[in-house]
Amino acid sequence: MTIAVTGATGQLGRLVIAALKQRVAIDDIVALARSPDKAGKLGVSVRPFDYATPDGLADALSGIGTLLLISSSEVGERSAQHRNVIAAAKQAGVGRIVYTSLLHADTSSLDLAVEHRDTEAALAASGIPVTLLRNGWYTENYTGAIPGALAVGALIGSAGQGRISSASRADYAEAAAIAASVPDHVGKTYELAGDHGWTLADLAAEVTRQTGREIAYDDLPPNDYAHRLQDAGLPAEVAQAIAGYDVAASKGALFDDGRQLSRLIGRPTTPLADAVRASLA
Structure with a gap:
């Protein structure tokens, strides 16, 4: 069974390819990439593939049993x-599509959920057997802010005391590799999230513990947070979106305690402390 992975040169895609190489024969993996020249170090067959260019997509999927x-x-x-x-x-x-959707896509208040719901509907209408991996937030979405927090002595956001059940990209990549390589997952929907929810105040406290520097969490009104992000160089639209994600998090949109991810990968998800340590390294 040949497995193809779209977005194979992206941050998640590269990790999925690496995880698949531990589970199936290299000859059974195809990397699909908009820029094939960037996929040379993946060590698997590569085919050109651009989501936005319909012509040629079917040819690129010739002989593929499972598409991630x-x-x-x-x-x-x-x-x-x-x-x-x-x-x-x-x-x-x-023969089957495994799709990386969004945590609780069918009910989520996140603006991002709309396109995922639309895709899930298109998959259902296609008649192709499907596995839905509804991924929660990447811990890296937040640990990327650590250098800035260390520079100013505070972590900023608008998530209040909302708990975030994040996991590492590697955790989600392993889940995707398992779901794509094992037929038992056909027709299933998984709500994937980290084992333990945490708040932005918890993240600030963990950075404080590991660095020995006092880092506070400064919870801001969403517009103030967006303006601070713009001041840091982000486009206004992106800044407003990020602030909106935090508001949704404050209302529970990024929390899940079902532990389906750890059960799927057969081990605990990466703890927040480990993610912070990796970021600081």
């Missing part, structure tokens, strides 16, 4: 791009 559709990084374009891929998969006779 890693959601596009182009927010606002995802629905159309994913529909291109699904149509091509049907034309090529792909």
Whole structure:
């Protein structure tokens, strides 16, 4: 069974390819990449693949048994791009699609959920057997802010006391590799999140513990947070979106205590302390 991975040169895609190489024969893995020249070090077969260019997608999926559709990084374009891929998969006779969706996509208040719901509906309508991996937040989304917090002595956000059940990219990549390589997961939907929820205040406290420097969590009104992000160089639209994610987190949108991810990968998810340590290293 040949497994193809879209977005194979991305941060998640590269980790998925590495995880798959531990589970299946290298000849059974195909990396799909918009820029194949960036995939040379993956060590597997590479085919050109651009979500936004329907022509040629079906040819790229020829002979593929399972397609891991890693959601596009182009927010606002995802629905159309994913529909291109699904149509091509049907034309090529792909046997199953594994899709990286969003935690509680069917009920989530996050703006991001709309395109994931649309994609899930398109998958259901396609008639192709599907496995849905509804991924929670990456811990790296937050540990990336640690250098800035150390520079100013505070971690800022608008998440209040909302608990975030994040996991590392490597955790989600391992789950994707397992779901794609084991037929038992056909037709299943997994709500994937970290074992232990934490708040931004907890993150600040962990940075304080590991560095010996007092880092506070400064909870800001969303508009103030967005303006601070803009001052740091982010585009206004991106800054507003990030502040909105924090507001959703304050209302529980990023929390899940079902531990489906750790059960799927057969080990505990990466603890926050380990993620902070890796970031500081």
